[in-house]
Amino acid sequence: MVPPLAVDIDGTLSRADRSIDPRVLDALREWDAPVVIATGKALPFPVALCQFVGIPERVIAENGGISVVDDELLVHGDRDAADAVVRDYEEAGFDLGWGELDLANRWRETEIAVSHDAPLDPLSAIADDHGLEVVDTGFAYHVKSPTVSKGTALTDVAETLGVPPSSFVAIGDSENDVGMLERAGESFAVANADELARRAAETVTEGEYADGFLEAIDAIRR
Known part of the structure; x- marks a missing residue:
């Protein structure tokens, strides 16, 4: 079997x-x-x-x-927590890197994906401030709950x-x-x-x- x-x-x-x-x-x-x-x-x-x-x-x-x-x-997961990271990231002058349509996140319910073209260090720092983590899947950075x-x-x-x-x-x-x-x-x-x-x-x-x-x-x- x-x-x-x-x-x-x-x-x-x-x-x-x-x-x-x-x-x-x-x-x-x-x-x-x-x-x-x-x-x-x-x-x-x-x-x-x-x-x-x-x-x-x-x-x-x-x-x-x-x-x-x-x-x-x-x-x-918790999409609201990930959205809070995105708000701080964008207020710091950064962009998720997907363009206006952003099909990468359109249907996401529990996390946010960020393009590899976007700066990682400030994203990781902001995520950490919110108790979240950033995982690199090889295709994007994902902001998600560490649990x-x-x-x-x-x-x-x-x-x-x-x-x-x-x-x-x-x-x-x-x-x-x-x-x-x-x-x-x-x-x-x-x-x-x-x-x-x-x-x-x-x-x-x-x-x-x-x-x-x-x-x-x-x-x-x-």
């Missing part, structure tokens, strides 16, 4: 340009156990991925700030599914995946993973991005 699977999107199911590698779609659809899509993206993105793949909508979004599992919505992570969300999702988090295999590539990699019973970091993810994972694949994901699930099946 294959174990439940928790997997990141960007850098793990994607190519280097962040586009989804189509080979992963059938691999997810054919996985004979619960699949949880765990991402730093806002909730609509992983929900849509599940719908297009044709699997149940079991997702962890916004770095653990919000989750959906078996028609239950679990909210862990929120993919790892804590995986524990809650697993409980809802009636299984321990240690029954999961987790696959990821970034700092925001560390909690998930540590709480799963088995863990893989793809070869393009940052140092924190590589240290947290039991196994680092030879392949990068989606190649690494496919390598990992082949190993799990064996």
